[in-house]
Amino acid sequence: MATTAEFTYSQVGEHDTKESLWVVIDEKVYDVSKFVDEHPGGEEVMLDVAGQDGTEAFEDVGHSDEAREILAQYIVGNLKRDPSDPKPAVKARTSASSGDEGSSGGIPGIVYAVLVAGLAAGGYYYLQLQQQQASV
Numbered sequence: 001m002a003t004t005a006e007f008t009y010s011q012v013g014e015h016d017t018k019e020s021l022w023v024v025i026d027e028k029v030y031d032v033s034k035f036v037d038e039h040p041g042g043e044e045v046m047l048d049v050a051g052q053d054g055t056e057a058f059e060d061v062g063h064s065d066e067a068r069e070i071l072a073q074y075i076v077g078n079l080k081r082d083p084s085d086p087k088p089a090v091k092a093r094t095s096a097s098s099g100d101e102g103s104s105g106g107i108p109g110i111v112y113a114v115l116v117a118g119l120a121a122g123g124y125y126y127l128q129l130q131q132q133q134a135s136v
């Protein structure tokens with residue numbers, strides 16, 4: 001990783017095609033043009049962050065250590081942030097959503113199960129207490 005090259009955000013932005021696909025992750029610049037075809041997550045998501053800051057998209061997926069090692073092979077330099085830079089675009093998530101919002105109600109069954117069990121236990125102890133008090 002003996003790289004000292006520095007690129008501005010707008011320089012990175014010039015590489016936003018599949019043929020020349022650069023992406024910023026954690027303030028470092030990567031040229032992943034050679035990897036885009038092999039990406040297990042597909043080329044679409046990579047193109048979404050082409051020439052941009054893909055840190056959040058990359059981290060959101062929870063990529064493995066192996067993915068990080070692969071990434072390290074493609075480093076071309078560091079990002080030189082310029083105060084006049086636009087805020088890094090952070091998108092690529094909305095378009096990647098799987099589209100099944102159908103399972104109405106947001107509370108998973110397990111949460112219900114725990115709540116119901118808790119209430120039942122609480123109720124039970126309350127009743128026991130009442131009985132104890134009544135029998136004194």
Ligand code: HEM
Nearest residue numbers: 023040041045046049054057058061063064066067070071
């Ligand atoms: C830029 C460099 C990137 C590299 C080197 C990379 C590498 C990898 C690798 C090796 C995997 C296999 C699973 C793993 O080892 O974690 C993977 C999976 C995946 N990646 Fe990436 N990735 C990159 C960027 C992105 C971006 C920007 C997104 C955007 C959301 C993304 C989305 C995904 C998804 C959704 C999977 C899961 C695919 C599946 O299991 O079906 N990746 N990536």
